[in-house]
Amino acid sequence: MDAEGEHWCNIWLEYAAGGSLADRIQSFGRGLPESKVRPYAKSVLLGLSYIHKKGYVHCDIKPQNILLVDTNDDLAMSVSGNRRVKESIAKIADLGLAKKARQRQKGKGRLRGTALYMAPDLIQDEQYDSHTDI
Incomplete structure (x- = not known):
């Protein structure tokens, strides 16, 4: 709390x-x-698996919503003693459109997500489940 009580x-x-x-x-x-691509895909799939096990779907998986975080610090060394190149792992971001799985969208024509990255079945039946994110 500050001096004005805020x-x-x-x-x-x-x-x-x-x-x-x-x-x-x-x-x-x-x-x-x-x-x-391989390690990024693994990271994203592990993240999606976690979200889906909690009963949610992301609804907007796209390259702009995958952030790359460095895993090695400046002192990281390889087995041979040489400095290692920094590596990044992918982390899922922007959960603003996430919702409970297996729900239908309220209101015809109101889809969640970015049109170019949406699953075709989502556009047709408007039900969100874990398949929607892949």
Whole structure:
């Protein structure tokens, strides 16, 4: 509480120094090599699995909503004693459209998410479940 009696809240967020997956794809120009895609895909799938086990669906999985966070600090060394290249893992962001799974959207024509990344079945029957996010 400050001198005027106002309450203040602080929010701490993890800094994603690697930017978004969309930024990373754009920086490579022609897409990412498989060696980069594999660990990002694993991270995203593990995150989605957790969200789905809790009974929710994200509803807006797209490269802009995947953030890349460095996993190694500056002192990280490889087995041979050489400095390791920083690696990033993917983390799911922007849960603003997330909702309980297996619910139908209220109101015809009101879909959640980004049209270019939506599952076709979602557009047709408007029911959200874990398949919607993949």
